[in-house]
Amino acid sequence: MKYYLKTIFPLVAIAVFFSAMLGVSYYFLEPIITETQRREEQDALRMVLKEASEFSAVTNDAGFYYEALDSEGGILGYIFREVTIGYGGEVVTLVGITLEGTAEAIFVLNADKETPGLGYKITERAWQNQFSEISPDRIPLSKAQFDSYGFEAITGATISSVAVTKSIAQAFDRFDLIVSEDNDGGNDE
């Protein structure tokens, strides 16, 4: 019995000491982590709708999205966080659509599962900029449509490119849903 206690005691002591150390560290780091995540999110949202001064998260029948507000609190547009499947895994894209129904800009938030140097190029701003002012009926969803609509897919990474354009299409679908709901409900906000 004494042998077992002698063996277990050091393990318990080490576990208690290091748990306490981690607990204290987390107590001090947690606010910084939350702040970093919030700032990253806000920065990304500002990328897709530049004029907005504030963003508020909304969840309703159309799912989760952000309302972009101007300084007086009026709605400028909506930002959708769309998740599609690329070549290696999830691709997360932010699509900003103004009230007039044009996509102002898009921003690929996360494409870490795409091949570096190939599919990962969807995170380049220069490539994403071609989709600003895109109209919902001319979203390329295949290699052929990329060519015929005059857009440029990333060479050798059509699947990753289409993952981005798919999320634009999804965003427009949800935008239509929100707009039609607002009209039905007589804008009771």
Place this chain on the structure above:
Amino acid sequence: MSNKHSNWFEFVKGIAKENPVFIAALGLCPTLAVTTQTINGLAMGVAVIFVLFFANMFVSLLRKFIPSTVRIPAYIMIIASFVTLVSLFLQAFAPDINRALGIFIPLIVVNCVILGRAEAFASKNTVSKSLVDALGMGIGFTLALTLIGLIRELSGSATITLQFAGLGKIFNFGQPILDDPNIVNVTTLIQNPAVVMIMPPGGFLVMGILLGIFQNSQNRKAEREKKRKQELAKAAKAKANTQS
């Protein structure tokens, strides 16, 4: 304990003579997986130095307190605590790096460089020696990862990324990329980078070539040593003959 070797020896051996990656071939999984960009290799190395330093310190401090029957669980607990700490720091201050390194940060817990040094060195040596050993091994690991990352990134995407938490730049050696303030276009050295180099096969290729080069230089050194000894023996013999 053993005072056979100087601190300087313990430090330098991790960088060259007993390099954890090129000579001991330890910790190859993260080595191959994260080195798609220079900065990833560097960041991974720094994370490993941090964990290795404190793990060696505590293992060495507690080496008389931990019963040898349960030493592995005890080491794992110590290592895991510091890995969690690194992970929290990365989440707070360098979310980009945290995303890029992904699962390989938690996997430092079972990185054989760290467990190997705890078991083979820190549990048998004084605290100061263990710390010197940790720094040497850590820097050796970092240099190896950075070198592999540099070669793979330069040949695979014609860039060298030295950007950490929004600081630093990406140096571009391929076709100029305009209107991005983070990118410095150096020269157009590589027109068509070989994308395979940043994919898994490229990792194995670079790794294999570097292992070969290091092994070759080790073999040559051993051969030179052997030859020198033979010549010495011959000279001694000749001397003995002329004297007689």
